[in-house]
Amino acid sequence: MPLDRNQPGVPGAVAAVPLLAALCGVLGAGLGLLLRNTAAALGLALMWAFVVEGTRPVLIREPGMVGWLPEATANAVLHGASATATTLSAGAALVVLAGYAAALAAGGALVATRREIGTTAG
Helix, strand or coil, rough: CCCCCCCCCCHHHHHHHHHHHHHHHHHHHHHHHHHHHHHHHHHHHHHHHHHHHHHHHHHHHHHHHHHHCCCCCHHHHHCCCCCCCCCCHHHHHHHHHHHHHHHHHHHHHHHHHHHHCCCCCC
């Protein structure tokens, strides 16, 4: 099936996919710096994606909170939000997801700096 660049949503997807991949990479690197164990970081990321984000809507019974979770923000950035949707707009979702990435990267950098550099005596 040929893909026409002028179809609705194609230019946005071409810009959003690399941006989302970069933000997910920053999230993963920050989590890896925080935990310093590959298996633990991967296990926690998968647990968050499948268990926490899957059960949280049922447990909290607050549909508006679901739109602020990382998976929902990534979907809103990629697909946009309709006027009647309870999700964030694409721009707001991008800011929220970038905030998550910045917080994890900053936390990981702080922990790694204190762990690695703070232990030297001279």
